[in-house]
Amino acid sequence: MKTLSAIAATLFALAIWQAIVTLTGLPKFILPGPALVAETWWQNRWLIAEHTWITAIEVLIGLACGTVLGVITALQLANSRAARVLVQPMLVFTQALPVFALAPLLTLWLGYGLWSKVAMAVLIIYFPITSSFFDGLMRTPQGYLDLARTMQASPRSVLWNIRIPAALPSLASGMRLAAVYAPIGAVIGEWVGSSQGLGYLMLLANGRAKTDLMFAAMLTLGVFSILLHLAVRRATARMAGEAR
Amino acid sequence: MTPPPDLILSGQASIDGAPLFAPLTLSLKAGQWTCLLGGSGVGKTTVLRLIAGLATGAAFTGEIRASDGLPVAERVAYMAQDDLLLPWATVAQNVALGARLRGERVDQDRRARLIERMGLQEHMTKRPSELSGGQRQRVALARTLMEDKPIILLDEPFSALDARTRADMQDLAAEALQGRTVLLVTHDPAEAARLGQSIMVMTRHGLTPCQPPHAPVPRRVDDLETLETQGALLKLLREEVA
Numbered sequence: 001m002k003t004l005s006a007i008a009a010t011l012f013a014l015a016i017w018q019a020i021v022t023l024t025g026l027p028k029f030i031l032p033g034p035a036l037v038a039e040t041w042w043q044n045r046w047l048i049a050e051h052t053w054i055t056a057i058e059v060l061i062g063l064a065c066g067t068v069l070g071v072i073t074a075l076q077l078a079n080s081r082a083a084r085v086l087v088q089p090m091l092v093f094t095q096a097l098p099v100f101a102l103a104p105l106l107t108l109w110l111g112y113g114l115w116s117k118v119a120m121a122v123l124i125i126y127f128p129i130t131s132s133f134f135d136g137l138m139r140t141p142q143g144y145l146d147l148a149r150t151m152q153a154s155p156r157s158v159l160w161n162i163r164i165p166a167a168l169p170s171l172a173s174g175m176r177l178a179a180v181y182a183p184i185g186a187v188i189g190e191w192v193g194s195s196q197g198l199g200y201l202m203l204l205a206n207g208r209a210k211t212d213l214m215f216a217a218m219l220t221l222g223v224f225s226i227l228l229h230l231a232v233r234r235a236t237a238r239m240a241g242e243a244r
Numbered sequence: 245m246t247p248p249p250d251l252i253l254s255g256q257a258s259i260d261g262a263p264l265f266a267p268l269t270l271s272l273k274a275g276q277w278t279c280l281l282g283g284s285g286v287g288k289t290t291v292l293r294l295i296a297g298l299a300t301g302a303a304f305t306g307e308i309r310a311s312d313g314l315p316v317a318e319r320v321a322y323m324a325q326d327d328l329l330l331p332w333a334t335v336a337q338n339v340a341l342g343a344r345l346r347g348e349r350v351d352q353d354r355r356a357r358l359i360e361r362m363g364l365q366e367h368m369t370k371r372p373s374e375l376s377g378g379q380r381q382r383v384a385l386a387r388t389l390m391e392d393k394p395i396i397l398l399d400e401p402f403s404a405l406d407a408r409t410r411a412d413m414q415d416l417a418a419e420a421l422q423g424r425t426v427l428l429v430t431h432d433p434a435e436a437a438r439l440g441q442s443i444m445v446m447t448r449h450g451l452t453p454c455q456p457p458h459a460p461v462p463r464r465v466d467d468l469e470t471l472e473t474q475g476a477l478l479k480l481l482r483e484e485v486a
Contacts, residue, residue: 143328146298150322151391153345161345165332241331 032212041216047201048220054197056224058114058186062121063232066182067175069122070129074171077130078137078163095127099185103192117189117197124185125178132177136170137163172236179232183225198224246314248394248425250274255306257290264290264302268450272395272442274311277418277426277461279440281433281454281477288429288446292397295427296320310395321391325400327384329372335359336368339386358386361420378409382416389420396421398428402435411465414438418462433477437470438463445480452480 014034020026021033028036041048073091076083103120110116140163148158190199198221205213254269265287272278282288293300295308297317310316329338339359340350359365362382372380381401388396398417402410418439430436436443439461443454454477457469464470 143324143326144330146293146296146324147322147328147341148345149298150296150317150320150397151342151345152318157345157347161341162330165330168332 029209029211032215036212037215037219040210040212041220044213044216048198048217051196051198051201051217052220052224054114055117055183055186055190055199055221058117058189058197059121059182059228061114062118062186063125063178063182065118066122066125066178067129070126070174070178071133071171073126073130074133074137075159075164077134079159091127091130094123099124100188103188106189107193112193112195116192117186117194120189121182121185124181124188128177128181129171129174132174133167133171136167139170140166168239169241172240175232175236176229179229180225183221183228187221245392245394246312246319248275248423249314250311251295251308251316251395251425251427252311253291253295253306253308255304255308257287257294257300257302257304259302265446266448266450267306268446270444270451272425272427274425275423276441277421277428277439278442278444279428279430279436280444280446281430281436281440281481282446283431283481286446286448289399291446292399292427292429295395296322296397298322316395319393320395320397321388321393322397323384323388323399323401325403327372327380329380329383329387331372334369334371335364335375335383338372338383339390341387342391355390358389362386362416377405378413381405381409381413385413385417385420394424396424396426398426400430400432401428403430403432410435411438415462433474433481434465436477437474438465443473443477445477454480 017034021031024031032040073087077087099120102123103116106116106119106123110119144162144166145158148162153161186197187199187202190197191203194200198217201217202214202221205211205217251272251274252269253271254267256267257264270278270280270291280288280291287302290300290302290304294304295316297320308316310319330341333341336355336359337344340355343350359368362385364379364382364386367375367379367383372383375383384401401417402413405413414435428435428439437457440456441461443456445452445454454473457463457467457473459467459469
């Protein structure tokens with residue numbers, strides 16, 4: 001049923017796209033139709049695959065690093081009032097800065113290659129991971145804490161045995177959000193300065209008026225993001241308590 | 245486990261300067277069930293939480309002491325209306341939670357015996373979500389017994405159960421907790437009449453002791469004297485509101 005509705009939605013979107021192309025009669029370098037994009041995609045499949053691979057590596061490393069950093073930060077915040085007072089406002093401030101504006105700086109600092117894009121992905125997912133996990137850690141049901149107290153548990157033991165497990169569903173929802181955001185971060189990084197990756201390919205194709213190739217790259221990015229989201233969703237199902 | 249002591253709480257509590265309960269003295273007899281009966285908001289849960297050493301949000305002046313002079317809060321086991329089972333842990337893990345939290349070795353034999361006594365052998369590896377409300381409270385009771393503490397604090401542990409399961413749980417708890425100093429906080433006159441070896445009605449003005457029926461606990465649900473006591477208790481509760 002789920003697959004069926006996904007297929008139906010895709011066909012519907014393609015139909016609208018084709019209808020706009022047919023009705024407006026726009027030239028193909030402005031708006032190529034689905035058939036042309038599919039053909040271009042097939043002709044350039046190896047080129048697209050190569051760039052997808054680069055973007056995927058950036059996103060996956062970024063996702064891993066961002067999750068680890070976010071988890072560590074959330075634990076520190078939950079553990080120490082001083083950390084909450086000093087670090088939390090900073091965390092919010094970093095979110096108030098447009099990540100786009102930081103991209104040139106990161107390219108300057110970390111170079112043209114992989115790491116400036118990883119850093120972008122990390123920056124963009126760090127906050128959702130940190131804040132969702134932190135919220136979960138601070139919202140342990142009071143009853144569990146009372147029970148642990150009558151059992152003479154140390155704060156450390158309560159953290160490991162109760163607060164962290166109770167916060168895992170929140171961390172899971174943060175990670176699911178992160179899986180959607182991370183590709184955006186990597187692609188912004190590629191736009192600002194790179195010689196590889198789907199973002200680079202999109203920019204290159206656009207610059208040469210190869211709008212069909214740009215669409216093919218963009219749709220590939222979309223499919224990649226959806227697959228990544230589904231994979232993370234699956235991987236975190238146990239954490240979210242769905243598989244039980 | 246130290247032998248169960250007598251327990252005395254005397255004092256008064258207020259929230260932001262407004263009195264929650266008037267000066268009162270509650271004494272729990274060693275090795276007996278004391279039922280603290282009262283309506284909502286009279287502070288009976290506060291009394292229990294004070295004995296357990298839990299945060300209450302109320303300012304308490306007075307003292308809580310045991311007849312043997314030893315500290316109280318570290319010798320209590322606590323059971324609430326919510327079973328407080330960890331949803332990610334199995335029945336067996338939940339029963340052994342105390343040892344796990346203190347970093348102690350789990351006494352496997354004792355756990356197995358308790359789980360069997362509660363009739364939960366088949367559910368050892370299940371998660372709480374796979375159990376019924378009654379089964380969950382049996383797991384919570386096993387967890388409470390696993391702690392092997394002389395003082396047991398029960399905060400309306402059976403009030404969310406259906407009538408039949410509640411009566412079953414009352415029997416099981418009365419039998420399993422025999423010989424310990426038990427404080428049962430409840431709003432149910434029937435429960436107090438069935439289980440109380442000492443019954444106290446708590447109102448805003450203080451505590452009123454009430455003569456418990458003569459039969460040994462757990463009393464039969466159709467025991468006449470128990471039913472009369474239930475009626476008398478309900479009457480007392482209603483007078484208080486009027």
